[in-house]
Amino acid sequence: DTAVSQTPKYLVTQMGNDKSIKCEQNLGHDTMYWYKQDSKKFLKIMFSYNNKELIINETVPNRFSPKSPDKAHLNLHINSLELGDSAVYFCASSQSGGGVETQYFGPGTRLLVL
């Protein structure tokens, strides 16, 4: 069974377009994340949601708007795509609690902006 899934797996689009990436987890976790991995493989957190509420926003441009309809889903909408948005976007989830829980990652969405 897929724990954290993302759609689409690949996304090729033109500059200026708007696109969305979807993420779903069936682990029963209450916290979800978006990370961006650039061409040099560097991974950096973008957003985190807990029970549908935004808790971390790492100074990401306003063109990126996450939406969490419920705690099992976290979507990422990107407006006016730019060349620099080309990257792999990973969704992850974990369960909040007293300590620090492991984050489990989806397979990634490879976005190429032409």
Add this chain to the structure above:
Amino acid sequence: AQKVTQAQTEISVVEKEDVTLDCVYETRDTTYYLFWYKQPPSGELVFLIRRNSFDEQNEISGRYSWNFQKSTSSFNFTITASQVVDSAVYFCALSEVKTGFQKLVFGTGTRLLVSP
């Protein structure tokens, strides 16, 4: 600010060799967690291990072992008798807890190439 350094950009070994991937971290927190993730050529991120700052016991899982030393702020990862399937990029990460919730700060990764 928290930081993770993986100084080895790429390591090449021949199958059956042992290899150690280094990870050095910086944090002012007294409570923190360290992680290792594997990213094979297929691209997904696979969780390998989590270790909290109060537990300095080394851990072994099959051919994998981890050496956590707070005195040197290091959390090194050793693969014994490496295999071609171990070829991947390995990331060390440090958890930062903000307002009760964590975010992972990743190192830049070490690419391991195991040749037959």
